Amino acid sequence: MAMAMARSALRTTLHGGTGKVVPRRNFASSALHDDAHEAVKWEKITYLGIATCTVLAIYNLSKGHQHFDESPPYPYLHIRNKEFPWGPDGLFEAKKH
Numbered sequence: 001m002a003m004a005m006a007r008s009a010l011r012t013t014l015h016g017g018t019g020k021v022v023p024r025r026n027f028a029s030s031a032l033h034d035d036a037h038e039a040v041k042w043e044k045i046t047y048l049g050i051a052t053c054t055v056l057a058i059y060n061l062s063k064g065h066q067h068f069d070e071s072p073p074y075p076y077l078h079i080r081n082k083e084f085p086w087g088p089d090g091l092f093e094a095k096k097h
Helices: 002-015 028-062
Strands: none
Touching: none
8 A cells, every 4th residue: 555655656756746636626617608598688678667757657647537626525624623723714725814
């Protein structure tokens, strides 16, 4: 066993190596194709989403909506149990003289 280790060390020294096997590293640039494909996919999804939201907004804003002349006289509106400090009218209501 000692003889095999010595032979291996001698062979390594003669061939100029360190004797260590360095594994090959995989860099992130090897996945460049996958990243570019994902970026293109999400770019298309984004543009499709923008177009969809724009079409829905135009449709919703182009529809008419109801206008009421007066609000319905619900009995629970404008209930005043005590007078305001500035008088019987509301602060921003027109004064009746």
